[in-house]
Amino acid sequence: MVDGIEFFRGVNRELKHLIKREAFPGDEVATREQLRTWVRDHAWGHHASCTCRMGPDGDPNAVLDSRFRVRGTRNLRVVDASVFPKIPGYFIVLPVYIVSEKAAEVILEDAR
Numbered sequence: 001m002v003d004g005i006e007f008f009r010g011v012n013r014e015l016k017h018l019i020k021r022e023a024f025p026g027d028e029v030a031t032r033e034q035l036r037t038w039v040r041d042h043a044w045g046h047h048a049s050c051t052c053r054m055g056p057d058g059d060p061n062a063v064l065d066s067r068f069r070v071r072g073t074r075n076l077r078v079v080d081a082s083v084f085p086k087i088p089g090y091f092i093v094l095p096v097y098i099v100s101e102k103a104a105e106v107i108l109e110d111a112r
Contacts, residue, residue: 043087051082052083064078
């Protein structure tokens with residue numbers, strides 16, 4: 001991703017008479033390390049995630065408790081990429097598998 005951004009920044013320099021400014025990540029993200037950080041924090045590819053984040057009771061943004069239960073409801077759980085509080089990486093299928101395995105354990109445990 002960083003290589004791609006740097007490549008297109010080079011292309012944009014050649015077309016500076018046509019391009020007013022870079023919207024994202026913007027001029028303030030200048031070094032390769034800053035680009036790495038920006039990509040890690042903002043790029044999510046084509047997988048939406050983090051819309052029903054899991055977190056502690058005191059977190060006002062946490063929709064789910066640690067057992068995948070939706071707060072304020074009964075008998076409803078969420079087990080998909082939306083449970084992550086932060087994007088776990090560009091290719092998120094492995095973290096989704098891990099969450100699914102953990103959720104299966106928790107649900108079976110609660111059913112006993």
